[in-house]
Amino acid sequence: MSAAANGPPPEATNKPVEKSEKPQAPAKNEKKSKGEAVDPTNAPKLSGAELKAKAKAEKAARRAQIKATKEVVKGDAAAPLGPGQSGPSTGDVKANKGKGKQDSVSGTNSGAAGKATASKGSTPPAATEPKVTIPECFSHLSIAKKSAMTNADKDVHPTVLVLGQQMATFAIDESITRLKATLLAFKKVIDSYNTPPGNTLARHLTPHVLNPQIDYLTACRPMCFSMGNAIRWLKLQVSKIDPDVPEQEAKKQLCDSIDSFIQERISVADFVITEKAARRIVNGDTILVFGRSTLVERTLLHAHSAGTRFSVIVIDDPYEKKGQVLSKTLAAEGISVSYCxxxxxxxxxxxxASMVLLCAESMFxxxxxxxxxxxxxxxIAAKALEIPVTVLCETINITDRVATDSLTYNEIDPERCSAASFRLLFDATLxxxxxxVITELGSVQPTSVPDILRKLEESN
Structure with missing residues (x-):
C-alpha cells in the first residue's frame, strides 16, 4: 500500500525517462539537417590547424569583398553587390577549404561584408548626379543632360551620338558652332542612308531617319534657334525631292544643298559681318566686350590687321572665364587689353569705352x-552712360518669336543647379x-529686325 501511494514501481519510472530522451535526439538531428547554427557552447573545439584554415578562409573572403567593392566604385559592375550576392562567393571559398562546420561563421562574416559593400558601393553611376528639383514656375525651362548613348534610339547615327555628348558637356557651345556641327552630322547620316523597299526617300527620310537624330540631340541639350531654323529648311528640301529621282542623285542633291547652306548662311555671313563691324572701329577707340565670342574675336583681329589702333576691355563671365582666352589671343597679336x-x-x-560690342545668340x-x-x-549700363551698343548676329539666328523677359526662353546651367538655386545661361536685352544690329544683309535698328525676316522669306 505504501508503495502504491508513494508512486509507480522503479521499472515504470525508468520507461518514461527513456521515452523523453529519445525525442530529443531527433530534434538535434533535425536542426543539423536544416543547417541551423549549432550552439557555440556545444561546438567541438577546433584544433590549431583548423583555426589556421578558418582564419585563412576569412581573410580570403575579406579580400574578395574588397575587390568587389572596388569594381563597383569604378563602375565596372552593372549593379552594386549586396549581401545576397557576396555570400555565395564567400561560401565558395569556405567550401574549397573543406570546413563544413564553419558555414555558420562564414555566413555571418559574409553578411557583414555584404553590408559594408552595399554602404560603400550601393550608389550606381547614374545616381551620383544629385536629383534637381526645379520650382514649378520655372518648369518650362530646359536643361542640358548627359544622356547615355545606350539609351538612344537604335537609328541614331554614331556621329550624332558623339555630337550629342559634346553638346551636353558644352564642348560645342556657341549657337553657330552647334548649327554647323549638326548640319555636317546630318550630311553623314544622309550619305549612309538607304531607302527601304516600297518607300520613297522624300517620305521615309524625315520621319524615320532625321527625326530620331533630332530627338536625341534635343534630349542632350535644347536646340538653339539657328538649329531650329536650319532643320526646318532641311526638311523642306527633303520634301521637295521628286520621287522619280534616283536615290544616289537625291542624296547628292541634299548634301550639296547642305554645303551651300553652310557656305552662304554661316561662312560668308560671318565674313561679311566681320568686315562691316571692323569698319566701325576707328583709331583711338576703346572697345568693351563680354566674355569670348568667335565673331567678336574675328572682328577685333580683322580691324587690327587693317591697321586700326585701338584698345579692348574684356569683362569676363565670373563663372565660365572664357574671356581669359580672348585676352591672351588679342594680347598675342599686339592689341592693348584690360581684363576684368x-x-x-x-x-x-x-x-x-567708346563702344560696347556684343554677339547675339539670337534676335527676336x-x-x-x-x-x-x-x-x-x-x-543697361552703356545706355545709362550713352555708350553705343553694337550687336553682331547672323540672319540664321533671327527668329520670328517674341520675348520681353529672360524667362520665356532660356536654359538652366546644369553645372550650377540645385534645389535651392539655379543659374540661367542667357538673358533677354530689350x-x-x-x-x-549688324547682319550679313545690312545694319539695322533693333526694331527693324522683322524687315530682315521678310527679306529672308522673299529669298526663299
Missing amino acids: GDFGGLRWHVQR SNGSMYGRSGSCDLA AKYLSV
Whole structure:
C-alpha cells in the first residue's frame, strides 16, 4: 500500500525517462539537417590547424569583398553587390577549404561584408548626379543632360551620338558652332542612308531617319534657334525631292544643298559681318566686350590687321572665364587689353569705352537680343552712360518669336543647379538698350529686325 501511494514501481519510472530522451535526439538531428547554427557552447573545439584554415578562409573572403567593392566604385559592375550576392562567393571559398562546420561563421562574416559593400558601393553611376528639383514656375525651362548613348534610339547615327555628348558637356557651345556641327552630322547620316523597299526617300527620310537624330540631340541639350531654323529648311528640301529621282542623285542633291547652306548662311555671313563691324572701329577707340565670342574675336583681329589702333576691355563671365582666352589671343597679336574677371566696377569700365560690342545668340522679332547671361547688364549700363551698343548676329539666328523677359526662353546651367538655386545661361536685352544690329544683309535698328525676316522669306 505504501508503495502504491508513494508512486509507480522503479521499472515504470525508468520507461518514461527513456521515452523523453529519445525525442530529443531527433530534434538535434533535425536542426543539423536544416543547417541551423549549432550552439557555440556545444561546438567541438577546433584544433590549431583548423583555426589556421578558418582564419585563412576569412581573410580570403575579406579580400574578395574588397575587390568587389572596388569594381563597383569604378563602375565596372552593372549593379552594386549586396549581401545576397557576396555570400555565395564567400561560401565558395569556405567550401574549397573543406570546413563544413564553419558555414555558420562564414555566413555571418559574409553578411557583414555584404553590408559594408552595399554602404560603400550601393550608389550606381547614374545616381551620383544629385536629383534637381526645379520650382514649378520655372518648369518650362530646359536643361542640358548627359544622356547615355545606350539609351538612344537604335537609328541614331554614331556621329550624332558623339555630337550629342559634346553638346551636353558644352564642348560645342556657341549657337553657330552647334548649327554647323549638326548640319555636317546630318550630311553623314544622309550619305549612309538607304531607302527601304516600297518607300520613297522624300517620305521615309524625315520621319524615320532625321527625326530620331533630332530627338536625341534635343534630349542632350535644347536646340538653339539657328538649329531650329536650319532643320526646318532641311526638311523642306527633303520634301521637295521628286520621287522619280534616283536615290544616289537625291542624296547628292541634299548634301550639296547642305554645303551651300553652310557656305552662304554661316561662312560668308560671318565674313561679311566681320568686315562691316571692323569698319566701325576707328583709331583711338576703346572697345568693351563680354566674355569670348568667335565673331567678336574675328572682328577685333580683322580691324587690327587693317591697321586700326585701338584698345579692348574684356569683362569676363565670373563663372565660365572664357574671356581669359580672348585676352591672351588679342594680347598675342599686339592689341592693348584690360581684363576684368567679373562685374565689379562695371560702371567705371563702361565709361572708359567708346563702344560696347556684343554677339547675339539670337534676335527676336521685337528687337530683343538673346545673349549670354550678363549681356543685359552691360547694355543697361552703356545706355545709362550713352555708350553705343553694337550687336553682331547672323540672319540664321533671327527668329520670328517674341520675348520681353529672360524667362520665356532660356536654359538652366546644369553645372550650377540645385534645389535651392539655379543659374540661367542667357538673358533677354530689350531693343531700347541696343544701338544697331549688324547682319550679313545690312545694319539695322533693333526694331527693324522683322524687315530682315521678310527679306529672308522673299529669298526663299
